[in-house]
Each structure stands twice: as structure tokens, then as C-alpha cells.
Amino acid sequence: GAGVSQSPSNKVTEKGKDVELRCDPISGHTALYWYRQRLGQGLEFLIYFQGNSAPDKSGLPSDRFSAERTGESVSTLTIQRTQQEDSAVYLCASSLADTVLWYTFGSGTRLTVV
Amino acid sequence: AQSVSQHNHHVILSEAASLELGCNYSYGGTVNLFWYVQYPGQHLQLLLKYFSGDPLVKGIKGFEAEFIKSKFSFNLRKPSVQWSDTAEYFCAVDPTGGGNKLTFGTGTQLKVEL
Numbered sequence: 001g002a003g004v005s006q007s008p009s010n011k012v013t014e015k016g017k018d019v020e021l022r023c024d025p026i027s028g029h030t031a032l033y034w035y036r037q038r039l040g041q042g043l044e045f046l047i048y049f050q051g052n053s054a055p056d057k058s059g060l061p062s063d064r065f066s067a068e069r070t071g072e073s074v075s076t077l078t079i080q081r082t083q084q085e086d087s088a089v090y091l092c093a094s095s096l097a098d099t100v101l102w103y104t105f106g107s108g109t110r111l112t113v114v
Numbered sequence: 115a116q117s118v119s120q121h122n123h124h125v126i127l128s129e130a131a132s133l134e135l136g137c138n139y140s141y142g143g144t145v146n147l148f149w150y151v152q153y154p155g156q157h158l159q160l161l162l163k164y165f166s167g168d169p170l171v172k173g174i175k176g177f178e179a180e181f182i183k184s185k186f187s188f189n190l191r192k193p194s195v196q197w198s199d200t201a202e203y204f205c206a207v208d209p210t211g212g213g214n215k216l217t218f219g220t221g222t223q224l225k226v227e228l
Contacts (some may be wrong), residue, residue: 004157031214033215035218040220041216042118042204042217042218042219042220042221043204043206043216043217044215044218045216048214048215050214051208056214056215058185060213091158095214099212099213099214101146101163103160103216104188105150105157105158105159106157107156107157108157110116
């Protein structure tokens with residue numbers, strides 16, 4: 001597609017429920033990143049995928065968070081047993097090469113845990 | 115801890131005023147530096163970046179930033195702001211100078227009044 005597409009744009013969920021967030025990168029972009037932005041804070045790196053290599057999961061805050069990506073296509077970020085502190089905007093970015101110099105961000109998913 | 119600091123959280127200016135937004139980082143060695151902008155209702159967009167060469171970097175829409183290595187700073191400037199510059203501005207650092215993860219500041223909300 002023309003840009004990085006994320007869905008849903010907004011999600012309200014009850015504490016304890018699982019949620020899945022989707023990111024559809026720009027066609028041909030081999031690298032895909034997830035970031036989180038909590039209110040009043042900067043973006044925090046969560047996870048990075050590059051082609052078929054093992055993902056860099058170093059930013060995932062707990063084992064309730066996981067992400068998958070098949071090849072160079074769509075990625076899903078799953079949060080299990082959501083907590084109120086998970087409320088944030090979850091941003092996806094993709095890039096043509098394995099470098100921050102070419103990031104394109106999506107519009108994000110605003111997650112609210114009530 | 116290593117970090118990126120944006121000291122101005124909210125800035126209000128009149129049209130035609132000059133703008134300078136501060137950004138300081140605490141990483142040593144080679145870094146890549148970025149300013150991103152998020153206009154209301156839109157996704158994060160790259161405003162400008164620095165990775166080598168002339169420390170005065172010019173970006174889109176008349177913005178520029180100066181990398182001062184001795185001060186660990188990368189301040190964003192614009193000589194004359196417009197109402198359409200109302201947005202949130204994020205400074206970001208690639209602390210490895212060629213990696214794939216960014217560390218972001220907390221952002222500066224700029225409001226330009228007519």
C-alpha cells in the first residue's frame with residue numbers, strides 16, 4: 001500500500017482481556033517496528049522484525065506482550081490480560097532497509113484499558 | 115540512564131515569531147539524530163535528520179537543526195512560524211549511529227496563534 005496501515009485506530013477493552021493490534025507495512029519494506037507511546041512520554045521501542053531473521057524483542061515490557069510477522073507481510077501485536085498501564089498509542093513503522101534512516105510510521109492504534 | 119531530553123513540553127507562539135526547541139541526549143560516540151513532527155490527526159513524519167557532514171541540517175517547511183557535539187544537543191529552529199506549524203515535535207536519537215532503534219524524547223507541543 002501507499003503507507004503503513006494500522007487497525008483498529010481505536011480500541012477500548014476491559015482489564016484482563018486480550019487484544020490484537022495489526023500493522024500492514026509498505027509493500028516491499030523488509031523491516032517492521034512496534035513502538036508504544038504512553039501519555040506524556042516519548043515513544044518506547046517494543047520489537048523489531050527484519051525479514052526472516054529472529055525478531056529483536058528487547059523492548060517488550062512483559063511476557064504478556066508478543067508479536068508475530070510472517071515474512072515481509074502483516075504483523076500483529078498481542079497483549080494478553082491487559083492492564084490499565086497498557087493504555088497507550090501503539091505505533092508501527094516500516095522501512096525499506098535495516099536502518100532508522102528510512103522509517104515510515106503508521107497512524108497508530110489508541111488502546112484504552114478500562 | 116541514557117536518554118533524550120526535550121525541556122519544553124508546551125510552547126505557544128504568535129505567527130511570525132521565531133522558534134527554537136531544545137533537544138539534548140546523553141549518548142556518547144556516533145549518533146544519528148532526528149526530528150519528527152505529528153500534525154493534529156496525522157501520523158509521525160520525518161522533519162529532518164542528521165547522520166554526518168554539515169552540522170546545520172535543513173529540513174522541510176523551513177525548519178533547520180544544529181548538531182552541537184560538545185553540548186550533546188540538536189535544537190530545532192524556524193525563523194518565522196506559521197499557524198500550520200501547530201503540532202507535536204519529537205526529537206529522536208539512534209544511539210548506535212547506524213542501528214534500527216530510536217530513542218525518543220517526550221515531545222514538545224507547539225501551538226501557533228494567529
